[in-house]
Amino acid sequence: MTPLLELRDVTKTFAAGVLGRGRNVALERFSFTVDPDRPRVTAVVGESGSGKTTLARLLLGLVPPTSGQVLFRGQDLHALNAAARTDFRHHVQAIFQDPYEVYNPFYRVDHVLTTPVRKFRLAQSKSEARACIEDALRAVGLQPGEILGRYPHQLSGGQRQRIMVARALLLRPRLIVADEPVSMVDASLRATILGSLRKLHEDLGISILYITHDLATAYQVADSILVLYRAAVAEAGDVEPVVQSPQHPYTQLLIGSIPRVSTVRDWASEPVQGERDSTPAGCRFADRCPSVMPRCRTTVPPLFQTAPNRAAACFLYDSAPALPEGKVAAVLAAEQAKAPCAAV
Amino acid sequence: MSHAAPVLRVDALRVAYAHEHGAVRAVDDVSFTLRPHERFGLAGESGSGKSTMALAILRMIKPPGRIEGGEVWLQDTPLSQLAPEAIRRLRLAGIAMVPQGSMNSLNPVVRIRDQIGDALADHGTKLPRRELAARVRDLLVDVGLPPETADKYPHELSGGMKQRACIAIAICLRPKVIIADEPTSALDVVVQRQVMETLGRVQAELGAAVILVGHDMGLMAQFVDRLGIMYAGRLVEVAPIRDIITAPRHPYTRLLIESLPSLEKKGGLRGIPGLAPLLRDLPPGCAFHPRCPNAEARCRTEKPAVRPIGPDATVACHFA
Numbered sequence: 001m002t003p004l005l006e007l008r009d010v011t012k013t014f015a016a017g018v019l020g021r022g023r024n025v026a027l028e029r030f031s032f033t034v035d036p037d038r039p040r041v042t043a044v045v046g047e048s049g050s051g052k053t054t055l056a057r058l059l060l061g062l063v064p065p066t067s068g069q070v071l072f073r074g075q076d077l078h079a080l081n082a083a084a085r086t087d088f089r090h091h092v093q094a095i096f097q098d099p100y101e102v103y104n105p106f107y108r109v110d111h112v113l114t115t116p117v118r119k120f121r122l123a124q125s126k127s128e129a130r131a132c133i134e135d136a137l138r139a140v141g142l143q144p145g146e147i148l149g150r151y152p153h154q155l156s157g158g159q160r161q162r163i164m165v166a167r168a169l170l171l172r173p174r175l176i177v178a179d180e181p182v183s184m185v186d187a188s189l190r191a192t193i194l195g196s197l198r199k200l201h202e203d204l205g206i207s208i209l210y211i212t213h214d215l216a217t218a219y220q221v222a223d224s225i226l227v228l229y230r231a232a233v234a235e236a237g238d239v240e241p242v243v244q245s246p247q248h249p250y251t252q253l254l255i256g257s258i259p260r261v262s263t264v265r266d267w268a269s270e271p272v273q274g275e276r277d278s279t280p281a282g283c284r285f286a287d288r289c290p291s292v293m294p295r296c297r298t299t300v301p302p303l304f305q306t307a308p309n310r311a312a313a314c315f316l317y318d319s320a321p322a323l324p325e326g327k328v329a330a331v332l333a334a335e336q337a338k339a340p341c342a343a344v
Numbered sequence: 345m346s347h348a349a350p351v352l353r354v355d356a357l358r359v360a361y362a363h364e365h366g367a368v369r370a371v372d373d374v375s376f377t378l379r380p381h382e383r384f385g386l387a388g389e390s391g392s393g394k395s396t397m398a399l400a401i402l403r404m405i406k407p408p409g410r411i412e413g414g415e416v417w418l419q420d421t422p423l424s425q426l427a428p429e430a431i432r433r434l435r436l437a438g439i440a441m442v443p444q445g446s447m448n449s450l451n452p453v454v455r456i457r458d459q460i461g462d463a464l465a466d467h468g469t470k471l472p473r474r475e476l477a478a479r480v481r482d483l484l485v486d487v488g489l490p491p492e493t494a495d496k497y498p499h500e501l502s503g504g505m506k507q508r509a510c511i512a513i514a515i516c517l518r519p520k521v522i523i524a525d526e527p528t529s530a531l532d533v534v535v536q537r538q539v540m541e542t543l544g545r546v547q548a549e550l551g552a553a554v555i556l557v558g559h560d561m562g563l564m565a566q567f568v569d570r571l572g573i574m575y576a577g578r579l580v581e582v583a584p585i586r587d588i589i590t591a592p593r594h595p596y597t598r599l600l601i602e603s604l605p606s607l608e609k610k611g612g613l614r615g616i617p618g619l620a621p622l623l624r625d626l627p628p629g630c631a632f633h634p635r636c637p638n639a640e641a642r643c644r645t646e647k648p649a650v651r652p653i654g655p656d657a658t659v660a661c662h663f664a
Contacts, residue, residue, distance in 0.1 A: 047532035048503075156619060186389040187559055188603045188616035195613050213532060216605040220613045243607060257533040259562035261604055263586045 002074040003033040004174050004207070005059060005092060009325070010068035012054050026054035028231040029068070033329040034175050039207040041198065042332060043218035043239065045254075046228035052211045055228070056179040059209065060094050090120050093168040095197075097180035099160035103152035109160070110148050112167055113137075120171060136166040140196040158189035165196050172204060179211045194221050215258060219243045224309075224332040227251050230284040233303060237310025237331050247312040250285045283314070291316060303328060349419070350377035351553050352401070352439075352521050357414035359393075359400045362407070368624045370396040370409070372577040375650070378521065378553045383544075385564040385585070386557045387600070388574035389620045394557045395444075397574070398525045401555075402439055403431050418520065437467050440514035442507075442524040442543070449510055450498040456484075456509050457494035463513050483512040486549070488542050504535035508542060515546050522547060525557040540567055561604055565589055570656060573597045576621055576631035579650065581664075583657035593653060593664035595636050630661070638663055 010030050016022035030051075046052045057063045058070055061077045070077040072088045080088060096102055103109065113133045116122065123129035134144040140162045152160060161181060168176050178197060182190040198221050200206050212218050218225055218239065225242050227235040227250070235248040246252045260266070283289070283296040296315060302325075304317040311323050311331045323330065359371035370393045378384050386394045399405050401416050403423055416423045418438050423431065435441075443449040451459060460480050464471065471479060481491045487508040498506055507527060514522055524543060528536035544567065547554050556568055564571050565585060572582040573594065581594040592598040599616045618635035621627060627634055633643040642662055650660045 047534065158619070186620070187561075188389060188600065188620075190615070191603050191605065191613040192615035195615070198613075214605075215533075216607050217613075219607055220605045220610060240610075253534055255607070257537040258607060259533075259537070259560065259566040260607065261561050261565045261589060261601060263565070263589050265566055 001035065001037060003071070004036040004073060005034040005077075006069075006071040006074075007032045007055075007058060007065075008069045008071060010058060010065040010070065012051075012058060012063065013066045025231045027051040027058070029325070030055065030231075030233070031068075031325070031328060032226075034207050034209070035329075036174050036207075039174075039201060039205045040224060040332070041201050041208045041210060041222045043222035043225045044209060044211045044228060045213065045215055045218050045225060047213060047254075049230070050228040051231040052213075052228055053179055056094070056177050056209070056211050059177050060092065061088070086120075090171055091174040093171055093173040093176045095161070095164045095168060095176060095178040095181045097183055099157045099164065099184065100152070102164065103160065105152055107151075108148075109150055109152055109155065109163055112163065113170065116167060116171055122170065132170060133166075136170045137163070139169055139199075140166045141192060142166065158185045158193065161185055161193055162196065165193065165200070169200055169204075173206060175207045175209065176200070177209045177211070180213070181210075182217065183212070183214070190217060197221065215243065215255060226328070226332070227254070232284065232300075233313060233328055234285065235310070235312045235314075236303070236328050237307070241307070241310055247306060247310070247317060248285075248314045249289045249291050249316075251312075253288070305331060348379050350417075351380045351382075351419060352378040352555075353415075353417040354378075354397075354401065355415045355417065357397070357400055357416065358412040359396050359405055359409060360412050361409045363624055365624055367412075369412075370577050370623060371400055373414070373650075374574075374577075374579045375414075376572055376579060376582055378555065380520075380553055381548070381551055382570065383547070383554045383556065383568045385568035385571040386555060386574060387559060387561060387564055387571060389559060391620055391623065392574040393577040393623075394559075394574045395525055396577075398441070398523050398555065398557050401523060402435055402441060404435075433467060436463060436514070436519065437517040438519055439521040439523060440517070440519040442510050442514045442522060442527045444526040444529060450506060452498050454497075455494065456480075456496055456498070456501075456512075459509075460494075460513055460516055463516055467517055469517070479516075483516055484509075486515070486546055487512045488538070502535075503531050504539055507531065507539050511539075511543055511546060515550060515552075518550055519552055521553050521555065523555045523557070526559075527556075528563070529558070529560075536563070561601055573600065576626055577623060578631070578660060579658070580632070580660045581658070583654070583659075587654075587657065593657075593659045594632075594661045595638050595664075596632050599635075599637075 008031055012027045014024045014026055016024040044052050044055060058065055064078050075084060117129045117132060123132050137144045137147055142162055182193050194217055197208055201208050210221055222239045225239045226233055229250045235242055235251045246255050282298045283301050286292050286296040293315060301313045301315045302322040303311040303313045304320040305311045305323050306317050306320045309331055355375050357371055357374045360367040360369045386397060388394045400411055405411055457480050460483060461476055480494050484491055484493050489505060489508050528539050531539060568585050571585050571588050572579045575596050581597050588597060592601060602614055603616050605613060616635060621631055629645045630643045630648050633639040648660045648662045650658050653659050
């Protein structure tokens with residue numbers, strides 16, 4: 001079965017420094033597939049600079065890889081013919097972080113909804129188009145009467161972001177890449193927006209790549225999770241075991257650092273190692289790792305498959321078999337019980 | 345502790361912004377006290393008035409905003425009675441602010457050493473070079489930065505380091521109150537934890553009180569002693585943090601806590617229905633009634649008064 005979208009051993013580097021002599025590795029030898037027949041919600045979690053937004057931009061074809069390939073239905077994304085390109089634009093949709101920047105302030109918000117209907121000929125008549133749009137808005141919890149005909153500045157950030165979800169829904173894509181879709185909206189609204197995304201997946205079988213720095217929402221929304229640390233996968237697998245019993249020391253640090261709403265003040269219980277510094281030769285987490293061993297400083301650990309549905313890039317687990325290069329998708333696609341739907 | 349004289353007392357403070365449709369009240373009759381060494385949290389959604397509150401305490405509200413009434417007392421000093429020059433001296437020395445965007449608060453073309461030196465000099469502490477260098481060094485070490493940071497420009501520092509540099513500036517005159525307005529909202533969780541630990545440690549060493557402004561209830565739960573919840577410009581509930589988490593009295597507080605995604609169990613994604621009201625178009629009665637699951641007829645017409653519900657706690661709800 002040809003994957004819908006595939007990253008094959010992709011590396012992306014950016015020039016750095018005043019004269020562009022340095023190199024920043026944003027994503028290193030990364031492989032990932034989106035299987036059209038087994039839609040999943042996959043969270044990509046990492047701190048700023050971990051490569052998560054670069055991953056989104058590569059998948060959307062917004063930047064070309066430095067090496068490796070991005071394939072859409074088996075064809076190079078950057079060499080698609082016109083028909084395949086239209087197909088790609090129809091079936092891979094994006095929701096971005098900033099619900100303010102994606103709108104043209106001079107157009108009514110209707111514009112972002114009517115344009116795809118027209119371009120992809122989703123409706124036969126004006127009234128059918130209108131009905132489609134209204135249905136999509138209702139599906140994400142908006143009242144069409146309060147939204148249509150307004151300008152972006154007349155709506156709240158949460159409303160604008162939900163219109164973007166409605167827009168994605170209108171197209172019935174196979175994949176939605178959502179890059180920090182709720183980091184700029186209030187906590188009380190986050191749940192509503194993420195709930196609508198989850199619902200799109202459950203009702204319409206749309207795969208979702210949820211890119212975030214927020215592990216708690218990732219846990220609530222996703223079936224599986226990829227934890228990125230400095231351009232590479234630190235840990236991957238089903239979201240439940242990864243969050244409840246993280247294996248990679250970085251994932252452990254990340255989860256331990258989340259301030260919890262609890263009367264137990266466990267937050268400051270252990271000191272945290274220093275901030276990251278220059279790129280080491282071996283494991284990128286070696287400088288901060290409480291369990292660091294000599295070989296961590298010289299050799300990059302591969303992903304060890306510690307269970308059918310999870311893997312960690314850490315020598316602590318070297319008794320487990322190493323995953324073949326680029327096979328991280330294997331642990332993400334392992335069969336598992338369907339996650340319960342998050343209530344909206 | 346509850347008998348100690350308050351270090352800061354906010355009394356019936358009101359702040360309004362002039363708007364084409366009349367004044368918009370961003371802080372509406374807010375009162376609370378801050379004890380020495382206390383960590384007090386101010387939480388609420390965007391637009392709830394929490395940042396305006398922080399600026400009003402420092403009397404930094406600019407037109408079209410205006411402090412309409414009420415008083416802020418720093419120990420025995422009523423701040424509204426001070427001349428502009430006296431207020432300027434009191435900022436940093438008496439009440440210091442750790443700003444939200446440390447990225448934009450430091451001067452990009454001045455070395456960290458000189459930014460700290462300027463702050464000291466501006467408040468009348470002119471030190472010989474040697475002493476200044478020693479003072480800067482001590483401050484940087486206090487906030488967990490290497491002493492070499494003094495020679496650096498802000499762009500050479502990471503987000504966490506910049507925020508620490510801001511904390512160093514905030515504590516350089518040993519203020520009695522530190523106001524931290526979402527000090528870690530732009531940082532990753534690991535760095536956030538380090539910066540908050542630093543803030544907590546220097547606060548304890550100085551014996552200062554802290555007002556932490558933010559919307560992250562997890563951060564509040566882990567850091568503050570007492571929490572105030574703001575909604576539509578009013579302080580709708582104040583209580584010791586443990587009581588607020590285990591038994592919130594105001595329905596808004598309860599929904600706010602419930603809306604946080606849990607790391608313990610799945611299926612906990614629940615939003616607060618409806619939208620935060622626009623301050624220029626507040627519903628009559630209790631401003632929360634259109635979103636409140638417990639609202640009754642009375643809530644639609646009668647604004648609930650703030651009433652005490654314990655030695656350290658108040659609530660503004662007819663039924664709490």
